[in-house]
Amino acid sequence: MNTMTETAALHASAEGAEPSAPSFRDALIASGILIDTGENGLYGRSQVFEDVVERLNVAITHLGADQDPEVLRFPPALRRTDFEDSEYLKNFPQLAGTIHSFCGNEAGQMRLLRCLDDAMSQSDDDRDPAWMEQQKPTRLVLTPAACYPIYPVMARRGPLPAGGHTIDVLSYCFRHEPSLDPARMQMFRQREYVRLGTAEQVMAFRQMWIDRGSLLVSLLGLPVDVDLANDPFFGRGGKIVADSQRVQELKFELLIPVANADGKTACLSFNYHMDHFGGIWKIQCDDGSIAHTGCVGFGMERITLALLKHHGLDVNAWPDEVRAVLWGDTKARVEHALAEARV
Template identity: 80%
Template sequence: MNLMTDAAAAAAADAAELGPSLTLRDEMLAAGLLIDTGENGLYGRSQTFEDVLDRLNVAITQLGKDQQPEVLRFPPAMRRTDFEDSEYLKSFPNLAGTIHSFCGNDMGHHRLLRALDDAMAERDDDRDDAWMEQQKPTRVVLTPAACYPIYPVMARRGPLPAEGRTVDVLSYCFRHEPSLDPGRMQMFRQREYVRLGSAEQVMAFRQMWIERGELLVELLKLPVEVDLANDPFFGRGGKIVADSQRAQALKFELLIPVADPRGKTACLSFNYHMDHFGAIWKIVCDDGSVAHTGCVGFGMERITLALFRHHGLDVNAWPDEVRALLWGDTEARVAHAMQMTQTATAGGDPA
């Protein structure tokens, strides 16, 4: 199926002729695959881009199908009190996004409009934000990670069953880090499988998903590297927390060259939270012990960008095996690959 318009194909050809001086962002914008909004890290997506991302989502669903996860979907906002309880602001205050709204009276409205008129008389980059003084925080904030709304929901259900719980969640997320690197968007989608249970259950889950994450990227014919990692904790104390996270091997990332010339980009992350969220929200196992949690997170835009980076802007010219995986019988191909991996691990005959 041809997913590129004539205009997009021509733009892609023009970008190719200009050579390596163009960045991936330039090429994606020129081809119409990403849409410039005028704000760094905030993009529109074309039909072709969204189709690739949707097909990738199907493959990820097939990878986790045997886990029989509970599928939950939340809007890209969460209750402010849950966000406050999460302790996100202790570690990443610079990334958080709050939602404000006008809550005043007629006089306040007039002040807002006067300040807005003054602001609009200036150039975009020079506009004053005095009108925002009439705004107040609402009871919701932007979701920083897809798994965050899950934990208070699980806590309200009472003790976990003996086998624990596995949840499949997908959400747009926000992080305030404007950048020209398209792999570092301010609004992006995370697909996650989240595990709640005993430490042993969560650790086994994480190891399984490290293997399955590598398998997915191999099926997509992308370079694979998994490495120990840490989150970008804020402030002077952040390095101590990051060093502790690495020392305990709580976080691994699957890295792929995407658009950052300084190195590879984390496209999947494999996280063990220990009992952090269980203790915050009083999530308990069936024996009354505090639940441990972990998750595997797929950066949906980042993996999609990696596909365009390594296979080209014309999806019709992508490798046959990649096209067959995404636009063919995805379920059968993923199941076959998983069976081959299990057979090889068990030392059997993969034929």
């Protein structure tokens, strides 16, 4: 198991130095809010943590209720062929997670069991993964972003209605990005509103959600910092793609300090995909043109961690205004804020 805490890692790199103060990750684990599984970026969640996530979900629902979205929920896996078509592997092969399973015969099982016995006789960090040679790819992969299952489904329905279409989706997602930063989890939840329609409809949607996302974060007593961003494209050509994404202003992020007071973590993202997904799956507007798409993504774990970082690990001691938004009349408070801000 990879059980080194952030504090221990700092000690290992600076032997003989004075002990460091416990990190935010250490404090979360010590308080029982996050449960250490022994693998960096993979955590259990306590009742306290899950309660905050659920109440955030309620607030986000009220924030988008007037958009009359279609609510869809998918498991955290999608068809391998849809994943291949999405071109995710062209841009982020380092983050993808595939699902393998044993598909052999009895002789293969015996080889697997021998390899497994050998592995179990070794220490956790040095175990030989030879038993996995008996595994084969299945027809499923882990979902990298909550919106990905939507596009092939929409394509099968035929042309969009004249006003386009808005979808509310929530899913666990996976990205192979092990880290000591608690805000950079390998398994995490994304709540998204996804817009499909013309370029004008999608651009207006994105600007509306930049305003609404900022409003929600302000109601939660957190700092608001929206900035132009780019995705972590892979390889030598990745910088060229990222620079192009920034020049075209396709991605914005709402940044909040979480694990490190001197750094900022993207807790919400506002994305315009142009006709990328519409072109891949031939999603059409009512006039036959290729649909454009965009989405706002709420990082549920990251927003929760930001609240715990800025307001403290005891949720009962959070500011009254913040508790009123999450544990009070959430609907009334969100609707009042929307009416005042006119967003």
